[in-house]
Amino acid sequence: MKLALKVTEVETLSPLVKRFRFEDPTGAELPVFSGGAHITVEMPEGDIIRRNSYSLISDPYDGSAYEIAVRREDQGRGGSLYMHTKVSEGDEITVSTPSNLFQLDLRARKHVLIGGGIGITPFLSQLKQLDMEQKPYELHYAARTRDEAAGLKLLPEAAHIHVHISDEGARMDIGAILDGQPLGTHVYTCGPEGLIEAVADQAARLNWPETAVHSEAFTAPPPGEPFDVVVKSTGQSITVKADQSLLEALEEAKVKVEYSCRGGACGRCQTKVTTCDGRILHNDHWLSEDERGAQQDIMPCMSRFKGTRLELDL
Amino acid sequence: MPNTEFTPSIPSRPTYTGLVSQGAAPAIMVADEAGAGALIDLAASDASVMDHAHVVLIGCGVDVLRTPAPAAVHEAPDFEAATPVITQLLGEARMGTQLYLAGSEGLIGHVSAIAFAQGLPLDVIQSEHRGPIARRMQCVHCKGITEDVTTDPFTCSHCGLTLFVRDHFSRRLGVFQGVCVDAETPGVVPETVEIRP
Numbered sequence: 392m393k394l395a396l397k398v399t400e401v402e403t404l405s406p407l408v409k410r411f412r413f414e415d416p417t418g419a420e421l422p423v424f425s426g427g428a429h430i431t432v433e434m435p436e437g438d439i440i441r442r443n444s445y446s447l448i449s450d451p452y453d454g455s456a457y458e459i460a461v462r463r464e465d466q467g468r469g470g471s472l473y474m475h476t477k478v479s480e481g482d483e484i485t486v487s488t489p490s491n492l493f494q495l496d497l498r499a500r501k502h503v504l505i506g507g508g509i510g511i512t513p514f515l516s517q518l519k520q521l522d523m524e525q526k527p528y529e530l531h532y533a534a535r536t537r538d539e540a541a542g543l544k545l546l547p548e549a550a551h552i553h554v555h556i557s558d559e560g561a562r563m564d565i566g567a568i569l570d571g572q573p574l575g576t577h578v579y580t581c582g583p584e585g586l587i588e589a590v591a592d593q594a595a596r597l598n599w600p601e602t603a604v605h606s607e608a609f610t611a612p613p614p615g616e617p618f619d620v621v622v623k624s625t626g627q628s629i630t631v632k633a634d635q636s637l638l639e640a641l642e643e644a645k646v647k648v649e650y651s652c653r654g655g656a657c658g659r660c661q662t663k664v665t666t667c668d669g670r671i672l673h674n675d676h677w678l679s680e681d682e683r684g685a686q687q688d689i690m691p692c693m694s695r696f697k698g699t700r701l702e703l704d705l
Numbered sequence: 706m707p708n709t710e711f712t713p714s715i716p717s718r719p720t721y722t723g724l725v726s727q728g729a730a731p732a733i734m735v736a737d738e739a740g741a742g743a744l745i746d747l748a749a750s751d752a753s754v755m756d757h758a759h760v761v762l763i764g765c766g767v768d769v770l771r772t773p774a775p776a777a778v779h780e781a782p783d784f785e786a787a788t789p790v791i792t793q794l795l796g797e798a799r800m801g802t803q804l805y806l807a808g809s810e811g812l813i814g815h816v817s818a819i820a821f822a823q824g825l826p827l828d829v830i831q832s833e834h835r836g837p838i839a840r841r842m843q844c845v846h847c848k849g850i851t852e853d854v855t856t857d858p859f860t861c862s863h864c865g866l867t868l869f870v871r872d873h874f875s876r877r878l879g880v881f882q883g884v885c886v887d888a889e890t891p892g893v894v895p896e897t898v899e900i901r902p
Contacts, residue, residue, distance in 0.1 A: 500824035574798035575824025598730055598801035600829040 392420040393433075394421065396457070398482045403458060408509065408541035409475055409518045412459045413484055415634035420454035426517030427493035427579075427607070430457060431653055432474040439635065439643050443470040443611050443652050446581075447489060448515035448545060450650060452523060457486065460541060462509040468614040468634040492656050493581070493607040495520065498599070500575030502528040503568065505590055507582025508535075511542035514581065517565040518552075531555060533563040533586070565593045578604040608676055610654055612636035615672065622646055623665050637691040646705055648691055662703050664689050669698010708743070709834040711902045718872040721813060721832040724805050726751035732803040733794050734757040735776070735787070735816045738765035739836025740808025747805065748772035755761050758805075759794055784815055791816055795823050811841035811852065811880075818879030824867040827876060839843060843880040844868055850880055856897050858886045864875045867894050 400412035413419055424447060434441040449458035473554060478484065491685050493513050502521060504514045511532050521528045523576075533555040534540035541678045546552055555563035569578065569590075578599070580590040587606045594604045614634050623627050631640040638660060651659040655675030664671070667686045675690035682688050689696075689703070708723040725746045734756065736744050741762065748755050749772075758775040767778050779794075781787035795804075804820055806813045813832045820825055839853040849863025857870035861883065869885030875882060887894050 496824075498821065508846055571801070572800045574795055574800055574802050575799050575820075577824065598727070598803075600826050602826040602828055603800075603824075 392488045393484050394488060395529055396421075396486055397666045398478055398480055398484055399456065400458075401478065401480050403546050405539055405541035407463045407539065409462055409463075410448075410545070411474065411478065411488060413459075414455065414496055414637065416658070421457060422488055423454050424451050424489035424516070425491050425497055426520035427513040428489040428491035428516065429493075429652065431460070431487040431511075431651075432459070434470055434477075436469070436473060436477075440470070441470045441473065441639060442653055444494075446516070448512050450519045451516050453517075459609045460509070460512050460515075460545070462541070464611065466614070467611055468636070470611050473475060474525060480485050490594070490651060490657075492652055493535075493579070495507070495526075496577050496578070496603075496605070497524065497526070498537055499603070500527070500576035501573055502526060503572060503576055503578040504528060504530040504577065505533070505563075505565070505568070505580045505582070506530070507533045507580075507588070508539070509541070510580075510582030510586070511546075512581070513698050515542070515545050517579070519549075521589040529553065529568075531563055532566055533557065533655065534581070542626070551683075565589055566597075568598055569576075569593050569599070572625070577603045577605060580604075580606070583606060607656065609682035612638075612653070612655075612693045613674055613695075618696045618698075618701065620696065621666070621700065622705045623702050624705060631695070636693065637695065639688070641691060641705070648705065653692045655690050658690075660692050661690055662689055662705060663687065664701065666700050666702035667696075667698070669696060670699040671696055671701075709838065709902055711834070711838075711901055714872040717874050719810070719814065719874055719876075721834040723833045724807060724831050725736075726754040727803045727831075729756040730754040730801055730803050731798065731803060733791070733798060734758050734760045734805040734807070735763065735791060735812065736760070736806070737808035737812050737836065738762045738769055740806070740812065740833070741765065741804075742767040743807035743833040743835050744770065744805070745772050747875075759792070761787055761790055762858070763808070784812070788819065792823075795820055804830045806830060807835055809836055809839065810834060811839070814841065814874070814879035814881075816879075818875075818877060821876060838900065840870065840900065841880045841882040842868065842870060842876060843875065845882050845884050851883070853902055854883075857900050858894060858897060862899075870900055 396413040397416045399414045402410040429446045431444045445459040463475045464471045496525045536558045559645045561638045629644045658677045672685045672692040672695040723825045752773045755773045755775040759777045760775045812843045842877040847864035851862040869886040873882040
């Protein structure tokens with residue numbers, strides 16, 4: 392379901408990060424959500440509509456608005472640049488209703504939240520939910536410099552909220568954070584792959600159960616070299632441009648593909664590959680290593696192709 | 706006597722895969738008299754498993770535990786007495802602590818439910834069934850729990866309804882669910898049979 396909203400606030404949080412607030416133009420209440428949820432924002436430019444998913448950073452129980460924080464990626468395929476350069480207060484904007492691929496496990500005795508860089512965003516809504524539910528938690532926010540740490544303006548000051556600025560010599564010590572946590576603790580990480588892997592490695596070393604270790608790494612689809620794709624049912628050949636994802640190219644050609652997160656995390660857009668003369672560049676977090684190697688499935692929201700012929704069962 | 710093999714049933718029905726040593730990690734072990742045999746076998750496979758183990762024995766004495774000495778042993782006459790001890794041990798435990806449960810389905814279900822309430826994922830709890838197959842059944846109507854149920858149907862020890870022994874299990878409460886067997890046709894009750902594994 393889509394919502395036609397109005398941009399009511401745009402705030403610069405850091406040189407690279409802006410906060411956006413969206414409200415219903417008639418002042419109606421928006422559907423509430425749960426901590427860690429995201430919305431997909433539509434960014435029309437000429438003939439194409441780009442859609443990026445962003446974590447909600449506002450209060451999950453507050454239906455008066457949705458807020459997101461967007462980091463400008465100059466090397467990206469243009470979604471975040473669009474948000475930074477084309478969207479201003481008073482504009483209309485179309486977004487999806489919220490969905491959540493990064494929920495808290497509320498059975499946990501304690502929650503440890505670890506955010507690196509812009510990966511702080513899903514935790515901003517989660518910590519409001521944890522405060523509301525009166526659940527014990529601690530949050531660790533790591534950034535290179537204070538100037539880059541856009542989340543600082545959005546985090547309350549509290550004893551259980553820890554900021555680690557590596558340029559100030561306060562690097563985050565993951566071992567020290569995880570060691571000695573009470574039985575029944577769950578840890579959640581969002582940020583660069585390296586951080587997610589480091590937390591998972593350290594947790595495994597300390598005998599944490601895998602089911603107590605959660606992460607979210609979904610990002611916007613990467614740009615790449617243009618390539619062609621063939622739709623099996625119609626024989627139609629479609630060119631995927633450098634700054635377009637395969638999913639966006641299919642949508643532009645009016646080929647219907649189911650989707651949800653558009654970040655390679657939810658599995659909804661998984662599509663069968665009927666011919667693959669070349670190599671699929673898998674950029675998702677959904678397919679297993681075996682499935683990647685088999686080259687019989689592709690996640691069009693994130694993945695690209697290099698070779699002579701890619702035909703999809705669409 | 707090895708781990709009991711139960712007939713495959715609905716997904717709700719718990720299964721017990723047997724105890725496997727996780728080495729000399731801090732551990733909480735809970736067993737009844739029959740379950741102590743599983744702890745003895747566990748220690749025989751790896752004596753170091755007892756190095757940092759707190760053992761809670763329910764309804765039996767430490768003399769049944771013929772293993773290398775654990776870090777500590779706690780004895781309790783029944784579930785009611787054992788519950789605060791287990792809750793305290795879990796409350797003080799750190800991540801990485803292993804939980805080993807051995808004995809009746811009632812014991813495994815009861816302690817799993819306490820650990821579950823403290824945030825421990827159920828898939829990391831090790832369990833082995835030993836001894837009688839009697840079940841702890843909750844009456845879904847009055848919510849009372851009847852201990853040591855060995856027949857199907859049985860009479861709820863709280864409200865007196867005749868209850869059908871289901872494989873439907875509540876992980877939150879750690880008990881099987883019993884449902885009135887003659888609600889549609891009062892008095893028409895199937896023949897009573899012994900429950901089977």
